[in-house]
Amino acid sequence: MYRLRGHHIFCLLGYRGMGYSKEYVENMTHLHQTLRANPKTLVQLVNGPDQLCEKYPNSGEYHCQDNDIYQMDAVILEKIGLKIGQILTWADIESQIQKHVIPSDIQTVCGTCSWRSYGVCEEGIQMILQGKGLREVK
Template sequence: MYKLRGHHLFCLLGYRGMGYSQEYVENMTIVHQTLRKNPKTLVQIVKGPDHLCEKYPNNGKYHCEDGSIFERDTLILEKVGIRIGNILRWEDIELRIKKYVIPSDIQTVCESCSWRSYGVCEEGIQEILDGKGLREVN
């Protein structure tokens, strides 16, 4: 079971093998590919730093404890109707995204995210809506 915070549910949709450090990318790729290959994998929703934050580089201010990140977590969890502490299969999270989210939601719920300008999260949401699941990352 992976422990994930709210905004990482969307980050995983847009993940294309880029990240904050090599260690972070390796960790995110493992989580992403596990969920892609086994959508029945359980995910527990947590408040604050999660499995992905564990590998965030320690190079100054700890991004994972920033107030704006907690706000983004809350917005995304509200959008998909999931609460902190919930344990769901990844495929059920994808179903909630399919039901409650559209690509343009990224522009508001992830407004301050530095990765938003790449457009990959909107693509990831569209792929979920199209029934494709998570994209394979090489």
């Protein structure tokens, strides 16, 4: 079972193999590939740092504890219709995204994210809406 905070759900949708450090990318790629290959993988929604935050580089401000990040987590979970503490499969999370999210939501709920300008998260949501799951990362 993986522990995920709210905004990392959207990060996984847009993930294309880029990240903050080599170790972070390896960790994110492993999780992404696991969920893509086995959507029945269990995920527990947590408040605060999760298994992706564990590999965030220690090179300055640790944004995983930033109040803005906690706020983004809460907004995204509310948008998807999920709550902290829930344990569900990645497939269930994708199903909730299909019911409650549209690509343009990224502009609103992820307004402060530095990765937003790449446009990949909207593409990731569109893939989920089309029933294609997570995009393959090579």
